[in-house]
Amino acid sequence: MTDKLINWLDQTDTITVAQGLLGAVLEVGDCAGLIVETEAYLGERDRAAHAFGGRHTRTNAALYGPAGTIYVYQMRQYCLLNLVTQPVGVPQCVLVRAVEPLLGVAEMAMRRGRSGPAMTSGPGKLCQAFAITLADNQQLVNQGRVHVAWPGRAPLLIARKPRIGVPNKGEATTAALRFFVAGNPYVSDVKKTEINSNGGWQ
């Protein structure tokens, strides 16, 4: 069954996808939220990408799957959620870094042990809030537990900045490949003075 979102991922370059996913709805079970922050990882040539230099291991195998493949990467205690954005064999992806909760807020707060922006304002945080684990790795979006409804709400303004946690890697460090809804309070490192009263939505 062909999925509208998967078609779009398959046919759209990764940077455009990273921006286009802002405002889309992430749904897992009874929980849902709006994607407000993403990062683009551009495959073999991207020193910050897990597929840099064509690296292909058991852990990152999902990156080489078809567009719409979910790539869950575990780092220390936490899992990180990615969506493969290109056809089979092209290991590019978008990392979902932050989400604005819509449904299942009480459940997310319980799983996180925290409330407010601290629930989902980071890639590890949102996976814990939505109970996304390695069990979801290599599944196809919209066909397993993890769903993305697209398009969703429209951001007023999309901001670009360098990616987080990518030090000393030249162009990979400085390139503005992180995208977020400007003024949204759930963006991972947002300053209070930058928060917009309308949440950054149109």
Next chain:
DNA sequence: GGATGGATCAGCT
């Protein structure tokens, strides 16, 4: 608000 260090662990070299 910004900087720092510790927790913690699987996977790769």
Next chain:
DNA sequence: GCTGATCCATCCT
């Protein structure tokens, strides 16, 4: 052994 696509508490200014 070493290393992170992290998070949090705890300083300091």
